[in-house]
Each structure stands twice: as C-alpha cells, then as structure tokens.
Amino acid sequence: MKVLWLAAHPDPRSLNGSLYGEGVRFLEEQGHEVRTSDLYAMGWNPVVSAADFSHGQGGPSQGGGPLPHGQGERLVVGSAAEEAVRRGTLSPDILAEHEKLSWADTLIVQFPLWWYGMPAILKGWFDRVFVRGFAFGIHDAQGRQLRYGEGALAGKRAMVVVSAGAREASLGARGINGELGDLLFPLQHGTLWYAGIDVLPPLLVHGADRVDAAAYEAHADALRRRLKDLPHTRPIPFRHQNGGDYDENLVLRPALSPHTTGLAVHHRAEDEDGTPPPGARQGH
Structure with missing residues (x-):
C-alpha cells in the first residue's frame, strides 16, 4: 500500500502521538510506503482565504493575467478553487497535500474527538485541500455529478482512527x-465517501484520558491488527448516489430500508453475502 497518514494532535507525547508513531512504524515494517501530514508539526494553516487561489498571479506586470476573482469582488470559494486548480495557481502548501493524496491509495485520518468533531486544524485541512476541481465537481458524459462513491478520488480507501475520553459503550x-458512526457521518460519508473514497470501519481508542501501560498496549495491538488487515477489510456499505437508490431529488426511495431509522438508511440494507451491514439499526 501507499499510505498517507493524516494526524492532528498538538503534543507528540500524547496517546495520539504515540499511536501515530506506532502505526507508521508498523506499516513500514510490513513493507508499505508511508507519507505523513502531521498538521500541528507542520504548522498547517487551517483558514481558507483568497490567497489560496492566486499563487503566482501577479497581474499584467508579471504576465499572470486576471486573478480567479478580481480586486474588491466577492470571493466565491468553489469557483475560485476550481479555476485555481485549472490554472495551477493554488497555494504551494495545498498543492503539496494534493501530491500526497494523488500518490496514496490509502488514507489514515487520526484525531481526538473534540466537542463531537474534528480539531479545527483538521477541519481546515479538508476545507483547503478537498477543493472543487480536485476532490469533487467531476461530471460524467450525461452531466451527472460524480460523488458519493464516484468521482476524482474513487479507488482510494480511508480509515478513521479516533480517540475519545468516553467509555466504549457510551459511544454505542x-x-x-x-x-460513533453517526458522530463520524459528516467525515466518513459527507467528505470521504462524497469524494469517492471507500471508507473502512473506524477504530475507536476509547477511555483515552485513563490509559495506563496495559491499556496502551491493548490499543496499540488493536491498531496493529487493523493496519495488518487494512488491504482486505470490507468498506462500510454506503449507498452510491447514482446507483438507483435515490430519486431525482436525491431522496432515498421509499421501498428501500423502510424500517431502518436514522443515518443508517444510507447504508445498503444487505451486502453481497446477505449480511446486515455494520452499524445498521432497525426501528420498530
């Protein structure tokens, strides 16, 4: 595998920092190629701005021509990003992350769960890196948007490694x-799957505030086992947008999963073996 490990924790001495190091070492020992984006160590800028889209565009005096958006004009982020991708004027730090993503076939996203979501620095990585024209905004010959299982990043796989201070059962x-699957739905379904990436079941590092040596070794062993099985792990069976499950308004057809409630309706009701997908909940 060619793995990009995306990590977001401010202290390398933390539980997350230790597991990050352990995971990278294990993958390399198994013969896989690994690149990393340790966002705090990189001093990653998480804030989208007009400067993201105008690198090297110095105006007529430098032969750059007009910017994707003019002086004083409203910044429309999606179209500015798409134009910058086309013109090759994205900020160098974004281009460096695009190069890593294009190289990788597998993405590990590791972070502590803070207030039910990602740390701001990681959210900002997705805001700046998963731009239109690179991660989405691709159309087929019929003009349909290729997203939710299709698109520019289709063929890649991703796994979330998330720590939480809570007990394991309290995230059930x-x-x-x-x-946990509901808490991670915006990332796993709305970001990764949206861009076409197959998403593997996440790894939860629970009780993160109360880890002793024995608990750490148990978590490290669980991580090693998941990484070893990564090439063969079946992804979460999210539904494809263009597979016929949704109507013209992108609403799930009434006959599909009629007794399933919540976000689990966006899982296929049965996978290829006829086994209920992981995380599906049945209403009564």
Whole structure:
C-alpha cells in the first residue's frame, strides 16, 4: 500500500502521538510506503482565504493575467478553487497535500474527538485541500455529478482512527454520547465517501484520558491488527448516489430500508453475502 497518514494532535507525547508513531512504524515494517501530514508539526494553516487561489498571479506586470476573482469582488470559494486548480495557481502548501493524496491509495485520518468533531486544524485541512476541481465537481458524459462513491478520488480507501475520553459503550447505539458512526457521518460519508473514497470501519481508542501501560498496549495491538488487515477489510456499505437508490431529488426511495431509522438508511440494507451491514439499526 501507499499510505498517507493524516494526524492532528498538538503534543507528540500524547496517546495520539504515540499511536501515530506506532502505526507508521508498523506499516513500514510490513513493507508499505508511508507519507505523513502531521498538521500541528507542520504548522498547517487551517483558514481558507483568497490567497489560496492566486499563487503566482501577479497581474499584467508579471504576465499572470486576471486573478480567479478580481480586486474588491466577492470571493466565491468553489469557483475560485476550481479555476485555481485549472490554472495551477493554488497555494504551494495545498498543492503539496494534493501530491500526497494523488500518490496514496490509502488514507489514515487520526484525531481526538473534540466537542463531537474534528480539531479545527483538521477541519481546515479538508476545507483547503478537498477543493472543487480536485476532490469533487467531476461530471460524467450525461452531466451527472460524480460523488458519493464516484468521482476524482474513487479507488482510494480511508480509515478513521479516533480517540475519545468516553467509555466504549457510551459511544454505542444507546450510549449517551451518540453512536460513533453517526458522530463520524459528516467525515466518513459527507467528505470521504462524497469524494469517492471507500471508507473502512473506524477504530475507536476509547477511555483515552485513563490509559495506563496495559491499556496502551491493548490499543496499540488493536491498531496493529487493523493496519495488518487494512488491504482486505470490507468498506462500510454506503449507498452510491447514482446507483438507483435515490430519486431525482436525491431522496432515498421509499421501498428501500423502510424500517431502518436514522443515518443508517444510507447504508445498503444487505451486502453481497446477505449480511446486515455494520452499524445498521432497525426501528420498530
């Protein structure tokens, strides 16, 4: 595999930092190629701005021609990004991440769960890197948008490694913190799957605030096992947008999963073996 490991924790001495190092070492020992984006160590800028889209565009005096958006004009991020991709004027730090993503066939996204979401620096990585014209905005010959299982990043795989201070059961289907798949739905379905990336079941590092030596070794062993099985792990069976499951308004057809509630309706009701997909919940 060619793996890009995307990590977001401010302290390399933390549980996340230790597991990040362990995971990279294990993959390399197994013969895989690994590149990394350790966002805090890189000093990654998470803030989208007009400067993201105008690198090298110095105006007529430098032969650059007009910018994707003019002086004083409203910045329309999607179209400015798409034009910058076409013209090759994206900021160098974004281009460097695009090169890593294009090289990789597998993406590991590792972070602590802060207030039910990603740290801001990681959200900003997706905001700046997953731009139109690179990660989405691709159309087929009929003009349909290729997204949710299709698109520019189709063929790649991703796995989320997320730590939480909560107990494992409290992130289950009846846990007070909400079911983990629901909490990760914006990232796993709305970002990765949207861009065409197959998403593997996540790895939860639970009880992160109470880890002793024995618990750390258990978490490290679980990570090693998941990484070893990564090439053969079946992805979460999210539905394809253009596979016929959704109507012209992108609403799931009434006959599909009629008794399933919540976000699990966007999982296929049965996979190729006829086995209920992981995380599916049945309503009564």
